[in-house]
Amino acid sequence: MSRWAIGIDLGGTAIKAAVVGEDTGLLKHITVPTHKSAGPGGIILQLASIIADLYQSASVALDPADCAGVGLGAPGAVDPEKGLLSYPPNLPGWGIVSLRDELRSCLQGKERLSIPVLIDNDANAAAYGEAVYGAGRSFRDFLMVTLGTGVGGGIILNRKLYRGANGTAGEIGFMIIDFEGAGVHAGIRGTIESMIGKEKIVALAHRMIASSPVGSSAGNHCGNDYSRLSPRHLEQAAKDGDEVSLAVWSRVGEILGVGLANVTALMDIRKFVIGGGIAAAGNFIFDPALACIKRSTLPSMHEGLEVVPALLGNKAGMFGAAALCFD
Amino acid sequence: MSRWAIGIDLGGTAIKAAVVGEDTGLLKHITVPTHKSAGPGGIILQLASIIADLYQSASVALDPADCAGVGLGAPGAVDPEKGLLSYPPNLPGWGIVSLRDELRSCLQGKERLSIPVLIDNDANAAAYGEAVYGAGRSFRDFLMVTLGTGVGGGIILNRKLYRGANGTAGEIGFMIIDFEGAGVHAGIRGTIESMIGKEKIVALAHRMIASSPVGSSAGNHCGNDYSRLSPRHLEQAAKDGDEVSLAVWSRVGEILGVGLANVTALMDIRKFVIGGGIAAAGNFIFDPALACIKRSTLPSMHEGLEVVPALLGNKAGMFGAAALCFD
Numbered sequence: 001m002s003r004w005a006i007g008i009d010l011g012g013t014a015i016k017a018a019v020v021g022e023d024t025g026l027l028k029h030i031t032v033p034t035h036k037s038a039g040p041g042g043i044i045l046q047l048a049s050i051i052a053d054l055y056q057s058a059s060v061a062l063d064p065a066d067c068a069g070v071g072l073g074a075p076g077a078v079d080p081e082k083g084l085l086s087y088p089p090n091l092p093g094w095g096i097v098s099l100r101d102e103l104r105s106c107l108q109g110k111e112r113l114s115i116p117v118l119i120d121n122d123a124n125a126a127a128y129g130e131a132v133y134g135a136g137r138s139f140r141d142f143l144m145v146t147l148g149t150g151v152g153g154g155i156i157l158n159r160k161l162y163r164g165a166n167g168t169a170g171e172i173g174f175m176i177i178d179f180e181g182a183g184v185h186a187g188i189r190g191t192i193e194s195m196i197g198k199e200k201i202v203a204l205a206h207r208m209i210a211s212s213p214v215g216s217s218a219g220n221h222c223g224n225d226y227s228r229l230s231p232r233h234l235e236q237a238a239k240d241g242d243e244v245s246l247a248v249w250s251r252v253g254e255i256l257g258v259g260l261a262n263v264t265a266l267m268d269i270r271k272f273v274i275g276g277g278i279a280a281a282g283n284f285i286f287d288p289a290l291a292c293i294k295r296s297t298l299p300s301m302h303e304g305l306e307v308v309p310a311l312l313g314n315k316a317g318m319f320g321a322a323a324l325c326f327d
Numbered sequence: 328m329s330r331w332a333i334g335i336d337l338g339g340t341a342i343k344a345a346v347v348g349e350d351t352g353l354l355k356h357i358t359v360p361t362h363k364s365a366g367p368g369g370i371i372l373q374l375a376s377i378i379a380d381l382y383q384s385a386s387v388a389l390d391p392a393d394c395a396g397v398g399l400g401a402p403g404a405v406d407p408e409k410g411l412l413s414y415p416p417n418l419p420g421w422g423i424v425s426l427r428d429e430l431r432s433c434l435q436g437k438e439r440l441s442i443p444v445l446i447d448n449d450a451n452a453a454a455y456g457e458a459v460y461g462a463g464r465s466f467r468d469f470l471m472v473t474l475g476t477g478v479g480g481g482i483i484l485n486r487k488l489y490r491g492a493n494g495t496a497g498e499i500g501f502m503i504i505d506f507e508g509a510g511v512h513a514g515i516r517g518t519i520e521s522m523i524g525k526e527k528i529v530a531l532a533h534r535m536i537a538s539s540p541v542g543s544s545a546g547n548h549c550g551n552d553y554s555r556l557s558p559r560h561l562e563q564a565a566k567d568g569d570e571v572s573l574a575v576w577s578r579v580g581e582i583l584g585v586g587l588a589n590v591t592a593l594m595d596i597r598k599f600v601i602g603g604g605i606a607a608a609g610n611f612i613f614d615p616a617l618a619c620i621k622r623s624t625l626p627s628m629h630e631g632l633e634v635v636p637a638l639l640g641n642k643a644g645m646f647g648a649a650a651l652c653f654d
Contacts, residue, residue, distance in 0.1 A: 077627050086627075141492050155593075164595020165468050168628050174592035176623060177517075179504045179585045188623055190504075258506045262589060265501035266482075268491020296503060296515055300404050300413070301495050 004062050006054050006070040007129075007322025008047065009122060009314075012036060012090025016314065017050050019058045020322035022068070025133060028058065029318065040097045044106050047072070052111035069116030070107075071321035073125030074099060079167050080120050118324055120161070122317050123170060126275065126310075127154025128161050129320030134311040135273045142271035143263050144310065145172055145256070147278035147285075151193040155269070161324075173197075177258045192259045196252050198231060198278060205234055205248045216244035235281045249284035256285065257292025260307070264297050275310030282309060331389050333381050333397040334456075334649025335374065336449060336641075339363060339417025343641070344377050346385045347649035349395070352460060355385065356645065367424045371433050374399070378430075379438035396443030397434075398648035400452030401426060406494050407447050445651055447488070449644050450497060453602065453637075454481025455488050456647030461638040462600045469598035470590050471637065472499055472583070474605035474612075478520040482596070488651075500524075504585045519586045523579050525558060525605060532561055532575045543571035562608045576611035583612065584619025587634070591624050602637030609636060 002023050009016040011034060018029035035046045051070050076088035083100025104117040127144035130136040136144065140159055146152040151173030155162040163169055173193035183194030194200065206226065209216045217240055219226065221233035237245035263269050274286065286307040294302055312319055329350050336343040338361060345356035362373050378397050403415035410427025431444040454471035457463040463471065467486055473479040478500030482489040490496055500520035501513075510521030521527065533553065536543045544567055546553065548560035564572035590596050601613065613634045621629055639646055
């Protein structure tokens, strides 16, 4: 017997869905645009249709009796026990939706498919995906950080998701490291996200390029149109050895490192898996982050410290959502 | 059958020891000066003698068969599994001591007493004491913060101690909230302890009194000798309504609150139990701390937030050390 499950990452732009074998890993996956304008009801119909299609095609080769169910990672506040999704930031107008039960009803009714359904927060699902199939496989405890438009996180303790009593744990982006500083995000001053969310990195780069006496080669990568400057251009310029771009990434790494040092001091977590689009800058960020953690914690906390890249890219969420079905 | 245990809080100045009944609470306790100059060997002999005396006197009324053992809270880094105490800050010259096994051998040999022995960090023991017998009884998850010379912490998750993989969890004093600020403690910039350790509070008060245009009545409480100014004087002045002293405590509460907001965002912990000598200032600190947590976290994290005083005072450590024996 080898169990399998369907894992789904529900995003504001795309729905990623996969058939995952517990022992065999990714068997099939698809990505389709989210029918965002259809509202909760329409998207639940869309999800049910995707699930039914994947289930049918998987059942040719796999025993339906071994199907552990469907796991769904969703943006925003998720209550896995009650199956509720509240105010997903990228799905405007949703309010509080009984996503799990409505999806299960829709599968049973329209699609005549009775399988277990569970939901969790997308950052949690991604962290669990890395834990089971990715960069966290050898770590008992770690924090997964997603560096992208925002800064998200998920905590794995003893190889399980740590959600906290209310399901809101892991919000590393809301950690305050400069409580009287200039950055503000979501009304809170000095958080990690207020300093190294994607747009904040670009703004930082603009300031550092403008004030550099020697200039920067980042312009070569954005057609010298700095209004188009993106983290990708800064990554390319850093690879060319551009001092200003390297300094930008070093600063990003330092700010991240202060936040991770706080995680080490508070939770005794010493492994950090970094994913998301911004993490493509790799060691330009990770090396200064690790150095910063070391100088920002006691020597007795240094043993075993590691900052490593995530391995599953944007598949982590659907991997993790499926893996949650095997628990 | 009602179990009982001996709980000990080993401090640099005093050893506090108690007989604690699992259901009946504190039955007897003593405090004796630590034979600091006797080194590890001498202090272990002293501990064994105290334990044997307490055991004998307790055995008059309690069944020795119901004794769950002796628990010891010690300062510094403790490995409960290996029974090691490393470099306790208030017991100079100790290095790494196999405290549990040496104490057990000493009890068996010299005192002819065979009972289980366990050790843990003193901040962890205090947190567990508050969890079982104190202010944390009704909380499933909480952070205990000890405000004193330093700022210590212990985490309770699901009514158990959360120690972390290496036993170093809970170090709220080392949380960085102002990474480019002026305060430095143990070589780390902008930590909570670098800003609201006891001496830092006094230094803050000196600055605020000196720069106050209206003056402060704190001088009335220290004989107008500001070199003697202590947190106790600031507490008394705040009770008189002294604006400057109230502002000092408000600032202390704000700084603490930023750190607690980070704990809420990261761990989804919403209950905070505050002990230690500085916590005598009570709501002068707790009210601004709670207000600060609320403005420093997302509204979705506010439900159930509480900042409450510890109840067991300096007995929390021995209570908790004993309670660990009942696990």
